[in-house]
Amino acid sequence: MFFNFMDELRAAGITASLKEHLVLLEALDKDVIQRTPEDFYYLSRATFVKDEGLLDRFDQVFSKVFKGIETSYGMEEEDIPLEWLKAVAEKYLSEEEMEKVKALGSWDEIMETLKERLAEQEKRHQGGSKWIGTGGTSPYGNSGFNPEGVRIGGEGGQKKAIKVWDKREFQNLDHTKQLGTRNIKVALRRLRRFAREGSADELDINSTINGTAKQGWLDIHMRPERHNAVKLLLFLDVGGSMDPFVKICEELFSAANSEFKNLEFFYFHNCIYEGVWKDNRRRFSERTNTWDILHKYGHDYKLIFVGDASMSPYEITHPGGSVEHFNEEAGVTWLHRMTNTYPATAWLNPVPEKQWGYSQSVKIVKELMNDRMYPLTLTGLSDAMKELTRKHG
Numbered sequence: 289m290f291f292n293f294m295d296e297l298r299a300a301g302i303t304a305s306l307k308e309h310l311v312l313l314e315a316l317d318k319d320v321i322q323r324t325p326e327d328f329y330y331l332s333r334a335t336f337v338k339d340e341g342l343l344d345r346f347d348q349v350f351s352k353v354f355k356g357i358e359t360s361y362g363m364e365e366e367d368i369p370l371e372w373l374k375a376v377a378e379k380y381l382s383e384e385e386m387e388k389v390k391a392l393g394s395w396d397e398i399m400e401t402l403k404e405r406l407a408e409q410e411k412r413h414q415g416g417s418k419w420i421g422t423g424g425t426s427p428y429g430n431s432g433f434n435p436e437g438v439r440i441g442g443e444g445g446q447k448k449a450i451k452v453w454d455k456r457e458f459q460n461l462d463h464t465k466q467l468g469t470r471n472i473k474v475a476l477r478r479l480r481r482f483a484r485e486g487s488a489d490e491l492d493i494n495s496t497i498n499g500t501a502k503q504g505w506l507d508i509h510m511r512p513e514r515h516n517a518v519k520l521l522l523f524l525d526v527g528g529s530m531d532p533f534v535k536i537c538e539e540l541f542s543a544a545n546s547e548f549k550n551l552e553f554f555y556f557h558n559c560i561y562e563g564v565w566k567d568n569r570r571r572f573s574e575r576t577n578t579w580d581i582l583h584k585y586g587h588d589y590k591l592i593f594v595g596d597a598s599m600s601p602y603e604i605t606h607p608g609g610s611v612e613h614f615n616e617e618a619g620v621t622w623l624h625r626m627t628n629t630y631p632a633t634a635w636l637n638p639v640p641e642k643q644w645g646y647s648q649s650v651k652i653v654k655e656l657m658n659d660r661m662y663p664l665t666l667t668g669l670s671d672a673m674k675e676l677t678r679k680h681g
Contacts, residue, residue, distance in 0.1 A: 525594060
């Protein structure tokens with residue numbers, strides 16, 4: 289019954305042996321789960337996936353094979369009012385009605401009022417001009433009309449929101465992905481400083497030969513393994529406008545993972561704030577405090593940001609500018625702290641360099657990085673590695 293499922297798993301690089309297939313069938317036969325799509329998803333995932341790095345591949349295969357089956361991974365069983373996030377109706381206003389809609393005011397006034405409404409509102413609201421909801425003229429919600437609004441969830445309609453507040457689901461980058469080209473690895477190897485550290489567990493052939501010749505018997509010499517001693521902090525922007533660049537970012541991540549023994553990576557979205565995360569599936573529940581990173585990893589670490597820097601300028605310059613939460617300190621504050629703590633810093637941008645001038649946010653980030661922004665190309669990578677290897681005062 290599930291042979292096609294096994295074939296697709298194998299094609300995706302996930303081990304699916306006959307033994308695991310029989311274990312799955314036995315579990316179903318003994319009714320260890322309720323006969324629901326969600327429970328079957330978790331059972332089959334636990335049976336076939338042995339490496340967390342393959343969870344995203346499994347999800348894609350499961351969706352492909354069992355298409356049409358909807359699951360709510362990690363959700364409680366209560367009914368979730370999806371209409372909060374989807375437009376119930378598109379409201380078209382006449383020109384006269386549009387003229388009556390007034391902008392609420394400045395950025396600070398809009399955000400302060402939003403905080404008050406969130407505290408006061410107790411239920412879903414549709415239409416109207418005050419509460420957070422859908423299809424109205426309130427500055428807050430989605431699928432309505434207001435010349436200066438904050439879109440919360442849903443899809444943009446009038447394209448006039450000054451801020452978009454939406455919960456998004458991101459995927460982890462696949463650390464097992466093989467490079468289609470060796471060029472990225474070759475470029476990263478410019479950032480090398482070899483050292484022999486740790487226990488003597490590698491055979492020293494030359495010393496063994498010399499010692500044997502001198503002693504007249506086999507004289508084995510061991511030495512510590514030689515490895516790249518460079519320490520690297522890698523921060524990867526994920527989700528939203530970065531979705532088209534997942535493939536090249538996976539290749540970069542895979543190359544860095546194989547080239548640097550002392551590599552620490554974290555995810556962020558659009559701009560660095562007070563918290564980053566290791567797992568996109570748990571990014572709201574398991575965050576790492578950015579202050580902890582600054583205190584834990586020494587100044588000798590090299591720092592690389594990877595992102596398109598494409599966002600609302602408010603996300604960089606203003607407290608509360610984040611698209612997902614109310615950040616008490618502006619992104620610019622955190623970027624300054626990062627670059628001051630780690631003098632050897634570079635930003636890799638997957639967007640073609642000729643397009644940078646069209647984005648105000650890219651220009652702001654490039655300036656904050658002291659022009660150390662490089663295109664994610666072979667030449668850009670080489671220039672970035674050269675920057676990271678030079679002496680910083």
